[in-house]
Amino acid sequence: MKRLEGRIALVTGAASGIGHATARLFAEEGAHVYLADVDGPGAETAAGELVAAGLAATPITADVSLGQDVTAMFRAVEIGHGRLDVLVNNAGLNVRADFRHLSDADWAKIREVNLDGVVRVARDGFALLSASGRGSLINVASIMAHRGLRQLTAYSATKGAVTALTRGLAVEYAPFGIRVNALCPGFVHTGLTARALKNPAIERALVDSTALRRLGQPEEVARVALFLASDEASYVTGAELAVDGGMSAAL
Numbered sequence: 001m002k003r004l005e006g007r008i009a010l011v012t013g014a015a016s017g018i019g020h021a022t023a024r025l026f027a028e029e030g031a032h033v034y035l036a037d038v039d040g041p042g043a044e045t046a047a048g049e050l051v052a053a054g055l056a057a058t059p060i061t062a063d064v065s066l067g068q069d070v071t072a073m074f075r076a077v078e079i080g081h082g083r084l085d086v087l088v089n090n091a092g093l094n095v096r097a098d099f100r101h102l103s104d105a106d107w108a109k110i111r112e113v114n115l116d117g118v119v120r121v122a123r124d125g126f127a128l129l130s131a132s133g134r135g136s137l138i139n140v141a142s143i144m145a146h147r148g149l150r151q152l153t154a155y156s157a158t159k160g161a162v163t164a165l166t167r168g169l170a171v172e173y174a175p176f177g178i179r180v181n182a183l184c185p186g187f188v189h190t191g192l193t194a195r196a197l198k199n200p201a202i203e204r205a206l207v208d209s210t211a212l213r214r215l216g217q218p219e220e221v222a223r224v225a226l227f228l229a230s231d232e233a234s235y236v237t238g239a240e241l242a243v244d245g246g247m248s249a250a251l
């Protein structure tokens with residue numbers, strides 16, 4: 001039995017990395033998946049591959065930092081299915097900068113996607129999630145919500161806010177049958193980390209501080225998102241799940 005049979009899911013930032021792997025796994029588990037991304041051609045390619053494999057997928061071009069895009073994104077789901085069972089708030093980015101040199105423009109860029117976008121999607125997705133009766137909202141935060149690392153301070157601040165948002169929403173949305181949880185990945189091989197990981201010294205340092213002695217793959221985060229999305233997590237809300245190979249457990 002497929003774990004998301006008949007479910008309707010939407011993943012933001014689904015054109016690559018963790019979002020792409022999550023969208024694919026959800027579709028393989030029987031969901032109709034909306035793949036939303038600011039990279040419209042990327043979303044179309046990713047959805048096209050799923051449809052070619054006989055799975056149910058619809059691409060949406062949407063920048064989560066723009067209110068009108070998010071409105072149009074949920075309007076498309078409303079017209080298509082009238083409800084959302086699973087919503088993955090995954091779109092995110094980072095701009096590496098020493099904090100003392102962080103420009104207003106770079107701070108705005110990080111905040112508008114990682115925090116304002118997550119807030120907007122969580123708020124505007126409420127009506128469709130509550131129409132499900134068994135909704136699951138998954139916010140992709142980061143191990144950096146709880147750790148400090150040079151040039152990631154602004155990013156950390158947005159991710160810490162996402163974990164706080166998750167706890168509040170778990171309480172506010174519970175009466176409407178919606179569970180809300182956060183995923184905290186460690187360091188995962190994706191486009192987001194590719195540039196930093198090209199530096200062997202950085203990769204070695206990160207591997208050395210990970211208990212499992214390797215970085216993660218997007219599919220390993222997707223499998224935990226599947227757990228939170230499914231009925232197997234029916235009593236899990238307001239939780240933060242680390243998917244970090246033991247990095248946050250290590251000294």
Ligand SMILES: NC(=O)c1ccc[n+]([C@@H]2O[C@H](COP(=O)([O-])OP(=O)(O)OC[C@H]3O[C@@H](n4cnc5c(N)ncnc54)[C@H](O)[C@@H]3O)[C@@H](O)[C@H]2O)c1
Nearest residue numbers: 013016017018038063064091092142185187188190191192
């Ligand atoms: N890769 C890691 O090590 C890691 C660790 C912890 C948390 N995360 C988080 O996981 C999430 C996914 O990151 P990833 O590593 O897969 O990165 P990625 O760069 O591979 O994918 C991010 C996707 O989000 C999309 N996106 C960016 N801005 C957007 C916007 N304004 N609107 C809609 N889509 C937008 C991009 O086009 C891209 O397809 C992010 O929230 C990131 O902060 C990643």
